[in-house]
Each structure stands twice: as C-alpha cells, then as structure tokens.
Amino acid sequence: MITIFLIAVLIAFCLIMLKVVLSLRQQQKHRQATNQQRIENLQSMLKQQYEHRVDSIYVIANAMDEGQCEYTEGCIRLKHLIGQIDPDMLAQDKYRVIDTIYTATEHMPIKEDWKALDKNIQTKLSNERYALEAKYKEDIEVAVKSLRDYAFPAFGEQS
Numbered sequence: 001m002i003t004i005f006l007i008a009v010l011i012a013f014c015l016i017m018l019k020v021v022l023s024l025r026q027q028q029k030h031r032q033a034t035n036q037q038r039i040e041n042l043q044s045m046l047k048q049q050y051e052h053r054v055d056s057i058y059v060i061a062n063a064m065d066e067g068q069c070e071y072t073e074g075c076i077r078l079k080h081l082i083g084q085i086d087p088d089m090l091a092q093d094k095y096r097v098i099d100t101i102y103t104a105t106e107h108m109p110i111k112e113d114w115k116a117l118d119k120n121i122q123t124k125l126s127n128e129r130y131a132l133e134a135k136y137k138e139d140i141e142v143a144v145k146s147l148r149d150y151a152f153p154a155f156g157e158q159s
Contacts, residue, residue, distance in 0.1 A: 047155040053081045054152045061147040064140070071133040071140050075101035078147070085152070094146050097139040104132050 060077050063069035079102040082089050090099045108125050109117060117125075133140070 050085060050155045053085050057081050057147060057152075061144045064144045065148060071137070072101055072105050072129050074144070075140065076105065095143050097136050097143050101132060101136060101140070105129060 057078060060069060060074050060081070064071060064074040075098045078098050079090065082095070082098065089095055108114075108129065114122065
C-alpha cells in the first residue's frame with residue numbers, strides 16, 4: 001500500500017515537473033522571439049540612421065560644391081557625419097582637410113553664442129574663417145567632389 005502511494009506521489013511529482021519544464025521552455029521560446037524582434041528593429045533603425053547620414057553627406061557636399069553652403073559649416077557637418085559612419089575616412093589624404101577645418105574652427109562660437117559676441121569679435125573670427133577657407137579652398141573642393149562621387153558601402157558592409 002505504501003509502495004503504491006509512493007509511486008503515485010512520484011508520478012504526480014514527475015507530471016508537475018514536466019509541466020514546469022514545458023512552461024519554462026515556452027517562456028524561453030517567447031523571450032527568444034521577443035529578443036529577435038528587438039534585434040531586427042534595432043538593425044532596421046541603425047540602417048535607416050546610416051542611410052540618412054550618407055544622404056546628408058551627399059546633400060552637404062552638393063551644397064558646398066554649388067556654393068549654397070559655406071566651406072566651414074559644411075566641413076563641420078561633414079566631420080560629424082563621416083565620423084559617425086567611417087572615422088578612418090577622415091584620415092585619408094583627400095578628406096583630411098575636413099578635419100583640419102573642423103579643428104581650426106572648433107573654438108568659434110555658434111548659434112546663440114555667436115549672436116551674443118561683440119561685432120568686432122565676430123568680424124575678427126569671420127576674417128579668420130575666410131582666410132582658412134581661402135587657404136584650403138582647393139583641398140576642400142577636391143574633398144567635396146570626391147564625396148559627391150563616393151560610393152559608401154551598404155549598411156552592414158562597412159569595414
């Protein structure tokens with residue numbers, strides 16, 4: 001009698017454990033599916049951001065080439081965009097000027113800080129910027145033309 005009772009208890013215990021294991025397995029599958037969906041969503045978002053940055057680089061390079069964007073402003077914007085998608089690109093000879101202009105002007109105030117400056121200081125800084133743009137004009141033009149024709153790798157194919 002005790003043997004039958006112990007066997008029944010053991011069978012009940014095994015059935016409960018089987019149910020627990022199956023429940024845990026189902027939860028794990030659900031978590032894996034959720035995580036996979038999150039990964040896919042993040043990859044999609046990263047791809048969109050990458051493509052937006054590449055498009056922005058082309059727009060800025062075209063605007064600079066057509067005289068619609070000052071060289072300094074364009075170089076500052078390009079430095080940030082290129083730095084986000086391929087920082088090593090700025091070390092290449094034809095693009096190094098972008099970093100040079102950025103470094104030479106990063107001390108200059110922008111937006112509201114610029115507006116708050118005394119007019120004499122604005123003039124001094126503007127003249128400094130114009131001289132810099134004139135000094136590197138040819139290098140900037142080479143970089144801009146090269147960027148306009150540059151074939152950025154598709155998302156996920158970057159080195």
